[in-house]
Every structure is written in C-alpha cells, then in structure tokens.
Amino acid sequence: MSKIKVLVVDDSLTMRGLISAALKSDPEIEVVGTAADPIEARAAIKELNPDVLTLDVEMPNMNGLEFLEKIMRLRPMPVVMVSTLTAAGTDVTLAALEIGAVDAVAKPAVASADAFQELIGKVKTAARSRVRARADMPASAAAPTAYRPAANHxxxxxxxxxxxxxxxxxxxxxxxxxxxxxxxxxxxxxxxxxxxxxxxxxxxxxxxxxxxxxxxxxxxxxxxxxxxxxxxxxxxxxxxxxxxxxxxxxxxxxxxxxxxxxxxxxxxxxxxxxxxxxxxxxxxxxxxxxxxxxxxxxxxxxxxxxxxxxxxxxxxxxxxxxxxxxxxxxxxxxxxxxxxxxxxx
The missing domain is CATH 3.40.50.180 (Methylesterase CheB, C-terminal domain)
Structure with missing residues (x-):
C-alpha cells in the first residue's frame, strides 16, 4: 500500500519541522516536502504531486486563503488548514472550509510534535476525500414554487x-x-x-x-x-x-x-x-x-x-x-x- 504523500506549507521553519515530525510518526504518511510560502508551494506541488497539503494562513507573498482559492480553482486537491487563525471558531476557518479545505486544526499554544496528533487523522481523512474545482459545482436547483410548509414537520x-x-x-x-x-x-x-x-x-x-x-x-x-x-x-x-x-x-x-x-x-x-x-x-x-x-x-x-x-x-x-x-x-x-x-x- 502506497503512503499518503503530504506537502507541509508554513512560513515558520520550526512549525514546518514540528508538523513534519508529527506526520512522519505515522507509517502510512510520507512528508514529501515543505514550503515556506505559496510561491515555493506552487513549485513543490508541480514537482512532488502530493496527495494532501497542510496549509498555514499567515504567510508572506500571498496569504493562505488566497492561495487556497487558487488551488481549488486551478488544481483541486485535499487541503487541511493549520494555523493560529483557525482556532476559536474564527471566520477564517469557515472561509477556508467554504473555499474547499477538507478540514482545519489549530496550532497548539505550546509547540511540540505531540500536539499535532489530531492532524494525522485529519490528513488520512483528507487523502480519502473527493475535492473538485469550484467551477465544476452546479448551482442549487430552484426550490418548489408551490411549497407550503407543514406546521408539524x-x-x-x-x-x-x-x-x-x-x-x-x-x-x-x-x-x-x-x-x-x-x-x-x-x-x-x-x-x-x-x-x-x-x-x-x-x-x-x-x-x-x-x-x-x-x-x-x-x-x-x-x-x-x-x-x-x-x-x-x-x-x-x-x-x-x-x-x-x-x-x-x-x-x-x-x-x-x-x-x-x-x-x-x-x-x-x-x-x-x-x-x-x-x-x-x-x-x-x-x-x-x-x-x-x-x-x-x-x-x-x-x-x-x-x-x-x-x-x-x-x-x-x-x-x-x-x-x-x-x-x-x-x-x-x-x-x-x-x-x-x-x-x-
């Protein structure tokens, strides 16, 4: 069985190391590369063809949400957001999930590889997910014109x-x-x-x-x-x-x-x-x-x-x-x- 290939994208060298270490601890996952910003990530995606991307929000050159939108439009793939901005139910989390991220986890208050154990399961789920280009998603069908609500339903x-x-x-x-x-x-x-x-x-x-x-x-x-x-x-x-x-x-x-x-x-x-x-x-x-x-x-x-x-x-x-x-x-x-x-x- 082939391993799940993951590309880790985060502007912090320390965080890239911690996330990579956590993911590498699982025998089903292979971290094929890391990137410090969307420009590096775009080149790495073309070269390494990862199955899943972990993506930070706050990065130089282009923020994670903008990059996520480009990914979902041009090269749809499973993405798990990993950021301090994805904690506490923020609008950033919901925006990422609306754009097409499969899931989101928060960076821990205390940085350690053990703190990213939750990410392992989410990456595995993401690898089994179906992600489509947003342009491929049809608009919702119109509601019935004769709809009258049933009061007790x-x-x-x-x-x-x-x-x-x-x-x-x-x-x-x-x-x-x-x-x-x-x-x-x-x-x-x-x-x-x-x-x-x-x-x-x-x-x-x-x-x-x-x-x-x-x-x-x-x-x-x-x-x-x-x-x-x-x-x-x-x-x-x-x-x-x-x-x-x-x-x-x-x-x-x-x-x-x-x-x-x-x-x-x-x-x-x-x-x-x-x-x-x-x-x-x-x-x-x-x-x-x-x-x-x-x-x-x-x-x-x-x-x-x-x-x-x-x-x-x-x-x-x-x-x-x-x-x-x-x-x-x-x-x-x-x-x-x-x-x-x-x-x-």
Missing amino acids: VLAIGSSTGGVEALLTVLSGFPADCPATVITQHMPATFTSSFAARLDRVCAPKVAEAVDGAPLQQGHIYLAPGGAAHLEVTSGMTPRCRLVASEPVNGHRPSVDVLFESVARLGRPMTGVILTGMGRDGAKGLMAMRDAGARTLGQDEATSVVYGMPRAAFQLGAVERQLPLHRLSPAILELCAHSGARSIA
Whole structure:
C-alpha cells in the first residue's frame, strides 16, 4: 500500500519541522516536502504531486486563503488548514472550509510534535476525500414554487467532513418558513457558534446554536453545539431541543445517531437527511427514522467530499433516495411540504 504523500506549507521553519515530525510518526504518511510560502508551494506541488497539503494562513507573498482559492480553482486537491487563525471558531476557518479545505486544526499554544496528533487523522481523512474545482459545482436547483410548509414537520440533518459547504448549499435554498430543522455537524465547540452565525447571515430562516429547552419552531434551524453534549429532540405537544451531556457515540459528541434516534421517537411527520462525512455515524439513527415512517435522503457519492456516512446509511437501507448536493434542497422541501410526501424527481 502506497503512503499518503503530504506537502507541509508554513512560513515558520520550526512549525514546518514540528508538523513534519508529527506526520512522519505515522507509517502510512510520507512528508514529501515543505514550503515556506505559496510561491515555493506552487513549485513543490508541480514537482512532488502530493496527495494532501497542510496549509498555514499567515504567510508572506500571498496569504493562505488566497492561495487556497487558487488551488481549488486551478488544481483541486485535499487541503487541511493549520494555523493560529483557525482556532476559536474564527471566520477564517469557515472561509477556508467554504473555499474547499477538507478540514482545519489549530496550532497548539505550546509547540511540540505531540500536539499535532489530531492532524494525522485529519490528513488520512483528507487523502480519502473527493475535492473538485469550484467551477465544476452546479448551482442549487430552484426550490418548489408551490411549497407550503407543514406546521408539524421536523427535519433532521447530519453531516461531518465537507459539511460546511454542503450545509451552506442546502440551507441557502430554504425559504424563511422552512420546516423546523435540527442539525448535527461534527465540529469542535469553538467553531459551531461562528458557523451558526455564518448560516444565519446567508440563509432566509433563523439559524442559531441549539439551546437546551428551546421549542422547535417553523422557520428556525437549530445547530448542535460542539463538544460537551449531544443534541436530542424531546417528544410532546411542542418538541424541544435537549442537550444531553454523555459519552461520545461513534466517537463523536454531538452524534448524528443520537439526534436521529430521538427524532424517530417523536411520532409526527419527519424527514431525515445524511450528508458528506467520514465513518458510520447517523446510519442506524436514520434507519430508525425510516422504520418510524420518515422520508429519508442521502447525498450521493459524486458530490460528497467523503462518501462515508451516506454510504453506510445507504447500504443499511436507511436512505430512500440518494441525490446530488445541488438537488437536495428542493427535494427536502417537497417532502416537508403541507401537501405531504410526494415522489422525488
């Protein structure tokens, strides 16, 4: 089995050494080169043809975001951002993920190779991801013109790696009176508040981090906070968000399975959607929803950055129909419309 070839790009010689040492500690990874700025990196990419790029944000000659945009336009490849500016849920992190970075990690406060162990897993995931030129991404299909919201419908969405772009694409096609929507996106606690604010700025519905006890309302989207708790939905006359502090499930907290399984118990019209992501989280929960009468959709392989979670759910029989990312928004709205479930075109 060939090793994953990684190019490390950072303006600090010390940091390049630390990142390289951490990655070299894994027998599946080969650091084929390093670069101090985008000019060096561009030449190294042509010469070394790496599988994955780790990229700093603050660099001379051209900042990392500008370089990332050029990469995604001219030579799409998996990129993991590594920078002090990618900590604390900053807009820089979200901008990088929107542009096309597969994932992001923060430089540690105390520099050591051990502090970059998280990066090893992210590089391996990135190497298995599908990255496309931004020009190749079709615009979202138009929403149904006859959409009328069903007041008691609950929509649950789960996503992971690649989910920032996927959720922005899906949710930006929602009208202001969208169904009450709950989302679990695998994301560190420092990122989810900024991501919810970003979604709220670009989407017609109201988007916010879920708060314990908040009633589910039409026209509102609730994003699970990262890190400390799972998001569930309680049953009753008015379903409510519930944040449950418990152990990770499938290695994640919040977990998509936990959310989906709670929605399956609501006993009301519901739709479940599983988007791009590594692993199997959400497959069993989506199956529980379908068994309980939900309509279910999954992102297809061609448009998933990582076709792991959608594949697992599809193979389990939990996904009723797979669709490309740009067609999911109108299909979701059709299933959540007042007239009830229809066929999916």
